[in-house]
Amino acid sequence: MKLFKTLFATALILLSGAAFSANIQVQAVSQHVHILSGKDYGTNIGLFDTPDGLVLIDPMPGEPYLAELEKTIQTIYRKPVTHIINTHAHADHTGGNAFFASRGAQLVTGAINRFDITHRVVKSHTGTDNIYYYKPGNIIFVGDVFDTSWHPTFYAGGVAGFNLAIETxxxxxxxxxxVVPGHGEAANKTSLRAFRQNPLDWVNMVRTLSKQGLSVEQIMADKRAVELVARFNPQGKSPFLPSKAYERFVQRTLQVIEHELL
Ligand SMILES: [Zn+2]
Structure with a gap:
């Protein structure tokens, strides 16, 4: 019953979210925590109403939707964003920084010891991946270290960096x-653990096939590879991985394997 009530409340909030804006999806986690998401990129944008200010994480709903994002935030809290923080430097996460800075918000970089946020830095998806745990909302924004809508991207930290990031x-x-990924549906630690196993299996499999002398094309066509790619797509998105992106994923995995053998 409690679950039903929670789901019902979420549905109501999502419905009212639709009234805010056609292109910004709104998920109320609690009175003080929202997850917003724009039409482009599907980047998960965090919004924390803290005693030290209204903090916005990764404000990029797509260039045409920045004003709509601002309006949506105004509708929810009736006050402006005071601070911006980013999970990492990629444009689909930082693209709205300048917009909100021009309206008076302060971009906070480096170690963060305020807003009730526990901040950890790891190296997996990029050289600097910020993990933000907001205790009052019991919510962790992890950026593209974790993605429920795409294959894992552990190119900066390799398998060791990826493992350390997940442990963190x-x-x-x-x-x-x-646990809020950079893109895709918010998840929990159980799905994060499942996600952790997939790339380890993937790297081991690519290593084995490559040692057997298979080319990139042959690895891509191998039944084991195809089955593993399906595990990266728990929401059953279709089409999921265009062949160019699939090819790049295999190539970059081979680079990670080579690098870690050195
Ligand atoms: Zn990224």
């Missing part, structure tokens, strides 16, 4: 913590 996330909060 698991060490924050508790089993009830909401």
């Amino acid at each position: 996330i698991l060490s924050l909060g508790d089993e009830q913590s909401l």
